[in-house]
Amino acid sequence: MLKADQLACARGGCRILHGIDFTLAAGEVLAVLGTNGAGKSTLMSTLTGELSADAGCVELGGRALGDWPALERARRLAVLPQSSTLAFPFACEEVVAMGRLPHDSGHERDLQIIELAMRAADVAHLRARNYLTLSGGERQRVHLARVLGQIWESEGACLLLDEPTASLDLAHQHMTLAQARAVAQRGGAVLVILHDLNLAARYADRILLLDRGRMAALGSPWEVLDAQRIQAVFDVSVKIDRHPQQDCPLVII
Numbered sequence: 001m002l003k004a005d006q007l008a009c010a011r012g013g014c015r016i017l018h019g020i021d022f023t024l025a026a027g028e029v030l031a032v033l034g035t036n037g038a039g040k041s042t043l044m045s046t047l048t049g050e051l052s053a054d055a056g057c058v059e060l061g062g063r064a065l066g067d068w069p070a071l072e073r074a075r076r077l078a079v080l081p082q083s084s085t086l087a088f089p090f091a092c093e094e095v096v097a098m099g100r101l102p103h104d105s106g107h108e109r110d111l112q113i114i115e116l117a118m119r120a121a122d123v124a125h126l127r128a129r130n131y132l133t134l135s136g137g138e139r140q141r142v143h144l145a146r147v148l149g150q151i152w153e154s155e156g157a158c159l160l161l162d163e164p165t166a167s168l169d170l171a172h173q174h175m176t177l178a179q180a181r182a183v184a185q186r187g188g189a190v191l192v193i194l195h196d197l198n199l200a201a202r203y204a205d206r207i208l209l210l211d212r213g214r215m216a217a218l219g220s221p222w223e224v225l226d227a228q229r230i231q232a233v234f235d236v237s238v239k240i241d242r243h244p245q246q247d248c249p250l251v252i253i
Contacts, residue, residue, distance in 0.1 A: 001026050001189040002047065002077075002158045006056035009046045015054070016042040017213045024158065029180050029190045031200035033224075034210035035234060040193045041082070043210070044162045047191070048079050061156050074102035078147040079160045084139070086131060092142050093118070093127040099150035117149035120179050122172065136167040144176060148183070157188040164192060165199065177203040201225055201248045209233060225249045 007020040016039045024030050034040050045051035047058055049065050058065040060077060068076075078099070086095065096118055100110040118124040121144040126134065131142060144164060151157035161180065165173040173196075180190045181203055194200045200207055200221065207224040209217040211233045217224040227240050236253060243250040 001061060001156055002191070003059040004043075004047065004056065005059065007043075007046060007053055007058065008055035009042055009051060010054050011042060011051070015213070017046065020056070020215060022208060022215075022218055024189045024191055026156070026187055026189050027184050028205045029177075029184050029192065029203060030206050030208060031204035032191065032193045032208045032210065033195070033197060033200055034216075037212075038210040039213040040210060041162065042213075044079075044081075044160060044191075044193060047160060048077070060158065071102050074150070075154050076151070076156055077158045077160070078150040080143055080147045080162060080164055082162045082166065084143045086139075089130045089132050091127065092123060092129050092131055092134070095131050095142050096123075096145045096149055099146040099148070102150065105153070113149050113152045114145075117145040117152060120148055120182070121145035122175060137169060137172060140164065140167050141172060141176075144179070148179060151183070151188060155187070157183070159183050159188060159190045161190065161192040163195065165194065165196065173199065197225060197230070197251045201251065202243070202246055221248050225251060 002024040004020050004022055007017055009017040020043060032040050032043065042051065046053055060068060093114060096114050100113060118127060121141045123141045123145050126138060147159060151159055164176050168176060177199060180192055183190050204221060206219060207221055208215065209224050216233055217229060225240060227238050230236060230238050239252040241250045241252055
């Protein structure tokens with residue numbers, strides 16, 4: 001669905017990404033991990049077309065990202081950035097409804113999808129609230145509902161999430177990643193940038209580990225979350241055990 005082919009990118013004349021190469025497949029959740037400055041946000045900006053690649057290319061559905069008309073691309077690719085700036089006193093339901101703007105599914109169906117997306121993000125009870133009065137975590141969940149609604153019925157949809165759990169409490173961190181899994185189960189593909197290794201281990205099918213702009217590892221959580229590799233990349237000594245309730249590794253610091 002989404003492919004990075006030998007991707008390289010620079011910011012301010014400094015090369016940040018080197019030779020990034022992976023394919024995000026339908027039905028998959030791919031977590032991107034790395035230290036601060038490893039290139040995670042630069043990768044996200046390049047995958048969304050916000051930042052131009054210096055080498056290599058990004059493809060969506062077998063076509064170069066830049067070849068997609070903006071409206072058509074918006075029906076297939078939804079992006080939740082680290083922070084979303086909105087300075088107008090819209091009701092939360094109006095903010096979520098913005099995700100349906102690229103579609104022509106009709107007013108009644110849009111209302112149904114908006115309601116489903118708001119329930120999925122646990123913001124249905126906030127539908128009439130002024131967005132500007134919400135807490136940071138509530139705002140993040142409203143925008144999660146917006147991007148979920150954007151691709152709710154889209155065939156071949158891709159969802160890109162940049163640190164979506166950063167401002168959330170524990171329950172809503174798991175809810176957010178459970179919704180990412182639900183998108184994948186409906187046939188979509190999800191790429192999510194995370195800092196929490198255990199959240200990545202539990203919810204991701206594969207993990208891409210970045211180290212100073214390069215791919216340090218790409219594979220299943222069991223393949224990537226190796227104690228020696230974590231020590232080398234994060235400079236933290238850990239123990240890897242089996243999660244007592246899930247079939248995934250547990251990183252113990």
